[in-house]
Amino acid sequence: MSASLALSVDHGFTAVQAAFARPGSATPSFPQSGVNGPVRHFAADSEIYAEGDDANCFFKVVSGVVRTCKFLSDGRRQIDAFYVSGDVFGFETGAEHRLSAEAVSDCVLTPYRRRGFEMLAGRDDRVAGQLFSYAMRCLERAQEHSLLLGRRSAAQKLANFLLEMADRRSGGKVVDLAMTRQDIADYLGLTIETVSRTLSQFERDGVISLPSARRVCLENQGALRQLNS
Amino acid sequence: MSASLALSVDHGFTAVQAAFARPGSATPSFPQSGVNGPVRHFAADSEIYAEGDDANCFFKVVSGVVRTCKFLSDGRRQIDAFYVSGDVFGFETGAEHRLSAEAVSDCVLTPYRRRGFEMLAGRDDRVAGQLFSYAMRCLERAQEHSLLLGRRSAAQKLANFLLEMADRRSGGKVVDLAMTRQDIADYLGLTIETVSRTLSQFERDGVISLPSARRVCLENQGALRQLNS
DNA sequence: CGTGTAGTTGAGATGCGTCAATAGTTGTGG
DNA sequence: CCACAACTATTGACGCATCTCAACTACACG
Numbered sequence: 313m314s315a316s317l318a319l320s321v322d323h324g325f326t327a328v329q330a331a332f333a334r335p336g337s338a339t340p341s342f343p344q345s346g347v348n349g350p351v352r353h354f355a356a357d358s359e360i361y362a363e364g365d366d367a368n369c370f371f372k373v374v375s376g377v378v379r380t381c382k383f384l385s386d387g388r389r390q391i392d393a394f395y396v397s398g399d400v401f402g403f404e405t406g407a408e409h410r411l412s413a414e415a416v417s418d419c420v421l422t423p424y425r426r427r428g429f430e431m432l433a434g435r436d437d438r439v440a441g442q443l444f445s446y447a448m449r450c451l452e453r454a455q456e457h458s459l460l461l462g463r464r465s466a467a468q469k470l471a472n473f474l475l476e477m478a479d480r481r482s483g484g485k486v487v488d489l490a491m492t493r494q495d496i497a498d499y500l501g502l503t504i505e506t507v508s509r510t511l512s513q514f515e516r517d518g519v520i521s522l523p524s525a526r527r528v529c530l531e532n533q534g535a536l537r538q539l540n541s
Numbered sequence: 542m543s544a545s546l547a548l549s550v551d552h553g554f555t556a557v558q559a560a561f562a563r564p565g566s567a568t569p570s571f572p573q574s575g576v577n578g579p580v581r582h583f584a585a586d587s588e589i590y591a592e593g594d595d596a597n598c599f600f601k602v603v604s605g606v607v608r609t610c611k612f613l614s615d616g617r618r619q620i621d622a623f624y625v626s627g628d629v630f631g632f633e634t635g636a637e638h639r640l641s642a643e644a645v646s647d648c649v650l651t652p653y654r655r656r657g658f659e660m661l662a663g664r665d666d667r668v669a670g671q672l673f674s675y676a677m678r679c680l681e682r683a684q685e686h687s688l689l690l691g692r693r694s695a696a697q698k699l700a701n702f703l704l705e706m707a708d709r710r711s712g713g714k715v716v717d718l719a720m721t722r723q724d725i726a727d728y729l730g731l732t733i734e735t736v737s738r739t740l741s742q743f744e745r746d747g748v749i750s751l752p753s754a755r756r757v758c759l760e761n762q763g764a765l766r767q768l769n770s
Numbered sequence: 771c772g773t774g775t776a777g778t779t780g781a782g783a784t785g786c787g788t789c790a791a792t793a794g795t796t797g798t799g800g
Numbered sequence: 801c802c803a804c805a806a807c808t809a810t811t812g813a814c815g816c817a818t819c820t821c822a823a824c825t826a827c828a829c830g
Contacts, residue, residue, distance in 0.1 A: 388692055389692075390687065450680055458686045458687050459611050463727075466786070501692055504809075506786060525809055541614045694818095731818080734820085735818060
């Protein structure tokens, strides 16, 4: 293989970067060489795989939203990440999935068989580079998430969350949230009550407006960014 | 290249896994093909690289302990991870380091030039697989860390931290901490006072003993694990 | 022996969690 | 179209875990 594998910024990554830059485009960026199965549909709240399941395949989101999470013994939940169209999730180095994955909304996913994909990655360095890039993207997000959870107030967490959602979904002022307050709370390490109260406070401050519970208009993006600095 | 690149569990990863399993062994697992420079020494608390620096190279810890962290505008700090001998840190897909890295104790590091490493990874799929494995290890740790920060009490955080440190340093009952209380606090998203109080409480409960501030004896590992469940 | 840094401990303040009641939203069936 | 149930979200009152501020102790180093 050529030098384009892992760390190259100049080439090998470009196709992947393009895929990320256009999350709305459902065009699969992995070749259709038999490693990907037919798309699969999941109803909202259904389980895609559970913690401990064999990690036979990983997925690319075609449409809808997916969450990966862990459950604690007391039944509480920590959501690790949300994935929207274009995102890839579920690859592992070990034999098992360390997190479970669930459909937040109805969604369509392309499954990739792991064994087949290894073969393909072995033959095509662009595929290998893409996979590495997806893994690094996940790593970057996980690190950002740690920072957010460790040292920020509820208001800062929510400001960051809203901006993240706005950025990912084409950046408009209006953000339609696919997830419930409970999902948001479990992602940010808060309770639904605190999420709700904080959003209400943002609305009172004129920073956002809430036409409906799941629709948020960012009225003052500057204020949100400042909170988040 | 062969099929051993990215996701193979059976081969390609074995050398890397061995390297992780024996963090104490300073034998570099990357070939000495001119991509690694001569080892570099860093005094305790010195900066290895800063957030925003060009990500020209990444490092492998030969001896000592390293922390990667981010600083907030108010001067507070979130430590993303600690790295001990055998660990690799600092690789990026972007042009810049997103976190800064500092020596917790005096330490010795092997630097790897990124450009040179890409070339090598291009020629040798085992090298590429190792790099992928290191990235995935980082990802797994970052995800575990998020879980820890999001939904756990101070006691649970510290129990988890102590067990993690014990596991990484040959697993004995006695753990010598290289880091200050401030480091621990910034890693766990707590204050030094809470760290100190919680450790004192553990000692009163007979779960640990503290022969000195930096030395911890795990007297009841079961109790720690139970807290952590 | 004095000085500086790291760590411990205490008292009080507060942000977020908990519990509980209320309101809004969605879907179903009459 | 309305009634009802089930679920989701909001709001309030109160408690508690952790933070903040401050004093004190322990240890290292000149």
